[in-house]
Amino acid sequence: MAEKHYLHSELENLVTRDATMWNFICAGSLDGVWYWDLENPENEWMSPEFWALFGHDPVSKRHDPAEWQEMIFKEDLEHALDNFHKHCADPSHPYDQIVRYRHKNGSTVWVRCRGIAIRNEDGKPVRMLGAHNDVTALKLSEEKANQQIGELDTANREVEESNHELRAFAYGVSHDLKSPANTLAMILAEINNDADDLSDKQKMLLGMGIKTVERMRTLIEELLAYTRLIGEELNEAEIDLDALLDEIMTGMQTEIDSSQTSIVKKDLGKILGNESQIGILFQNLLTNAIKYRHAERAPVITIENRRSAKNEIELNVNDNGMGIPQEQKSRIFEMFERLHRYDEIAGTGLGLTICKRVAHNHGGDIDVESVEGEGSTFTLRLPGQD
């Protein structure tokens, strides 16, 4: 066994010989000490600090456990007595609990109460020495923190509920708009079938009507696509990006061919995500790269998968299109924002909003770097995947 440090032995000696040391420990680190005669249980000595903690003048109190037993919370007394009996029966069971006392001014005092039984030669407990520590401040801040957590929970629930409601509303509205828009499209198509009898002005107006209702239907479809993405359960799985891109490109074959677009896929590999959402994102980015192509050159689109040092997924879609003016860059992801007139380049202003939503649904983000007249690079960043 290791030799006892000389200062340790000295301190033990000091405490035994010099009562001021004992008083120093009581006053400096404890909020009350008690010493109980278990053979004559009506006798219990309580230190002055013991009573001061509860707002009482020590002189007014007898050295009798009945004095504190009327101040302690009843259910906490039961808990303490239970521990007391267990500790007496088995020294390895600690007498250690946090109990509440009623302060003279009516407030609650939280006390950590620890004790140890002193046993005779037969192992029978004859005395009990205990100490109090005031933990009221800790308990109060804990209560306050819990209350704040509770308030946050409530606020979160409310936000979730109203999000859910808004989603249902947006979905309902777009869905219900679909039916009259479809009917209108059919009415106009029917008139168009007998267009021979119409005047030139009527023919022109009919043409405008058909175009407008088509625009409306596209807008409704995209709004539905967007609202479906809000709060949808993600159901992530492994996505083979090469296969997914091939599928998307097949669907876009007409656009790709007519614009003479070449698409280069570089080392795409596999990622974890929701395949249908990631598909919608790439479809939008590719459509944009073709739609906003440069007037004087055929589109070249490069899609690349880079893993950063943090194992973050970084998917780049680069084009050689018209690019985005620096001062407009922040607008393009905003809902319904457009940089072009509809008659110049048709669109709803929802495509990139949808992309951003998909990125956010995956815990990632999407961003753009662009030089006007040279091209743009959209970057989808997804959090680390193993």
Place this chain on the structure above:
Amino acid sequence: MEKKKTIRKLMMIDDNILDHTLYRFLIERTGLVEELVSMLDAREALTYLAKNHEKIDLILLDINMPGMSGFDFLEEVREMLGDEFTKPIIIMLTTSMDPKDIDRASRYQMVKDYCNKPLSEQNIEEFARLVAGSQGS
């Protein structure tokens, strides 16, 4: 009887090309407008205005337009002509019912009204009265 053409020159700034065509029909029917200037782009409208603002009685201004929005346009006009000018009168003509937009528009002295699309013949009649009133004063 030929109605008096109270509005000699009306400028319409709106990015929707189809609306321009339809408003032209409607405005012609009222017989209250002598000349209609159609602008698809607020920036072009600004260039035009720099040279001709005294000749224009009324501007119908859309808010949500790509490139330069209606509010961007108002800022530029204020820069160019100051806040005090009385000609032309500007009226917002928009699908936006957002109270924030309405409030924002009201803070420009040159904006005399805020009107929701679609435009009607009655609207044009009201605008004509506004123009007549501002010329009388």
